Amino acid sequence: MIHPRAGAAAAALLFALSLVGHAAKVGEPAPAFKGTDTRGKVHALSDFKGRFVVLEWHNQGCPYVKKHYASGNMQRLQKEWTGKGVVWLTVISSAAGTQGHVTPEQADTYVRDQQAAPTAVILDPSGEIGRAYGARTTPHMIVIDPAGRLIYDGAIDDKPTTDLADVGPAQNYVSAALAAAMAGKPVATAATKPYGCAVKYASGT
């Protein structure tokens, strides 16, 4: 008979090896990561202990991402929440040669042209950070609390379309999670199915 502990250990190993899954459930510590931004600075999640952190998976060519930038929605969210002390990291996990993959200069130009306001843009062409978080789509939103716990994981809002007209009436899950957590209240909707274009991981991964 297989010892129960051995079975549990094997299951944990298989889970850890799964390519894209949810590496952490909401309520658990968010996966550690180290990423380099467009200015060459290395950021680790542990650098931000004591602050809320938002991770925004991004691909500038994806029509779902374009909906949120053309409408000014993403920029508004970035300005509002960084203004309240939130660390907002735009993460690009597109592999080289795929849509969304950009040079640091291109990413900075985009941020300037779009008048975006992330704290930093993290370039993750190996997809390591994306896979650590199970990022499936762009956009895919992650919210981490000051204690380093995952408090929201999923869609940016409740209208999974590419229509600009759907931005205004949508219920924004990121804002709802931050507002609730900052007020010391439980996050009502902590996990949803993200919508968008598939994250362009390197093929064979």
Next chain:
Amino acid sequence: MRTAPWARRSVCWCGLLAVTAGAVLLPTARAAAQAAREATAAHATVDLIADRADGTAPFSVALRFRLDPGWHIYWRNPGDSGGPPSVRWADKPAGWSPGEIEWPAPERFSTGPIVNYGYSGTVVLPVPVALAGTRSAPSAAPRELVGEVKWIACQEICVPGKATLRLAWPLAPAEQSAVGDWQAAIAGARARVPARAPAGWRATARVADGNLVLSIRTDGKAEKGTFFPVDQGVLDESAPQKVDVAGWETRVTQKTSALLTTPPRTLRGVIVLSSGPAYEIVAPVSDPNRKPVNP
């Protein structure tokens, strides 16, 4: 005909905001009248076809997509990314009730860890049209059906598409001669819409160790196949799906979605058998952790 929503809006700053935001404005009546039966956008030529020339007895229309090679559109449950096509009937004759899109059985696509359900090539999505009252004699009065169709076509990248399509009765001569082909296309698509499971089948499901196990007891020799869930957030679509056959039973095992907090009461989906036919599956889900309903 209903007044287009834009016409009801009073002139105000909000109208200016809508224009400057580049919002998708609904077509004006004039635009709808000019809309053609066919349009090409976002890697598809999409047209509106019908299986009757006279539009009298209950009949069907269909959205037909002819996709560029390598591109696909999505099923009602698109999987990990993308979204299904949709149609909003902006204009229809009084008494006509177009129903819901009927979805032929999908294919499964995967790009790395991302799994999707959808279609490629020529895709025909039938829409049944019910008619109020009985009209035994064909009407010579002009009638038109105008549909605002939206879709997203993906290959390596995704491109959203939209088109306003119009089919008018009485049909033009070129269209009348095409109705035979259109009937065949719609009938062919209908044949691929999953049928109700045979009366002798019993499908049940249970949750065990983070997996959903679907057991389909057939009325004869069971076969392998692929199971497509209709509801999102139930199965982990990118997890491998194990299908076993034992005697009369086909068993499908797949990891549940990380989003699933309590198992659903019913697992809904489609089983596409390896020999071809597709069947609807509606399986009650038993969960040992769920409190029983008061008897």
